Amino acid sequence: MSTTVRGMSRASRRDPEGRMALRDHLRELRGRLVKSAIAIVIGSIVGWFLSAQFYAALMKPILDSAKVNGVPTSINYADPFSAFNQRLYVSAVLGFLLASPVWLYQFWAFITPGLTRKEKRYSFGFVGAALPLFLAGATLAWFVLPKALEFLNSFVPEGGSQFISSNLYFSFVIRVTLAFGIAFVIPVVLVALNMAHLLSGRTMLKQWRITVFICFLFAAVATPTPEITSMLAxxxxxxxxxxxxxxxxxxMDRRRARNHIEPDYESIPDDEASSL
Structure with a gap:
């Protein structure tokens, strides 16, 4: 009997209502973090063998733009360890990307017991919309980047050449790609806030001028050059x-108003979680 009880304790099973003790939550979180870390390490090992092709693809925009402007360009390494460290960095980025199905699943499996069936359906929709939008933004950045680099190369005086640090160039490409991807995901966050009854569509519509200004301001900061094409894109x-x-x-606001769907947060007891 005691063995069975100890076995159940070690299993840290949730009760029918999905509740867990804090210690069990931390134990589960530790296990999922370890699994995610192992997946990233394995992905980084695979990424080590793919890093040469990946880095060659990253260098293609700067080398192609240099050919267009006739500017001799080379990617340089500051010290004997730079090339090795750069390859490790590229491998880590690839490992993080290759292991994304694993660590995303671990994150989802950790939070999903606390969600209702309706919240799970909404979260699937958010993830299903956010991932393609992020990839679309990253793809747009990949097409804009050569034009931006070509614009920058046009300022190199005749007879000049470029010696670009590999670390700076790689960080530059990643920063621009992430900026475009995140910018495309922000509207999904606004829809989520609306569904949580924290931001109405009418409020957003009233602030459309500010929204347009912020979009152009973000584009001006995120795009690395004063060249107008990339900023407008x-x-x-x-x-x-x-x-x-x-x-x-x-x-959604009109549908809720028609169906009189509005949460009453004041009626929720202090010891009960709200729908937020």
């Missing part, structure tokens, strides 16, 4: 996504 794409998000929020 990002700013107009963001404005279109924000307009779509506002339209969806207005439709």
């Amino acid at each position: 990002l700013a107009l794409s963001m404005c279109a996504l924000f307009a779509l998000a506002i339209a969806l929020c207005l439709l």
